[in-house]
Amino acid sequence: MNATAKKPVKRMGLLIDYEYCTGCHSCEIACKQEHNYPVGRGGLKLTEFLTERPDKSLRIDYLPFPTMYCNLCKSRTNDGESPSCVKHCQASCIHYGSVKKLAELMESRPHAALFTPI
Numbered sequence: 001m002n003a004t005a006k007k008p009v010k011r012m013g014l015l016i017d018y019e020y021c022t023g024c025h026s027c028e029i030a031c032k033q034e035h036n037y038p039v040g041r042g043g044l045k046l047t048e049f050l051t052e053r054p055d056k057s058l059r060i061d062y063l064p065f066p067t068m069y070c071n072l073c074k075s076r077t078n079d080g081e082s083p084s085c086v087k088h089c090q091a092s093c094i095h096y097g098s099v100k101k102l103a104e105l106m107e108s109r110p111h112a113a114l115f116t117p118i
Ligand code: SF4
Pocket: 014, 030, 031, 032, 034, 043, 044, 066, 069, 070, 071, 072, 073, 083, 084, 085, 086
């Protein structure tokens, strides 16, 4: 084996478990403040989905959707800190880690989305 061969870099991402997301916007605001994004730009965009149940009642789901501006808070995570959105979600909906670990965690989360930046 080539002694200079590099180990593959772990792919990192966010797991967004929106089961208990209240739509409070704290993650969006924390991201904007961390990166000083101008109005209209941010690493997360909170989206709301309305679904009509068979009994005609409405189900509301909130999903913070990562945008192209999310860089996984590289300056924080390089220092061993959590991404700002992870730190400020009081419902612990957002998880940061290797895609492999997050996919394992996802097995037990019925309403979750896995995000990895390009
Ligand atoms: S990981 Fe950082 S950059 Fe990405 S959405 Fe969360 S706070 Fe914003």
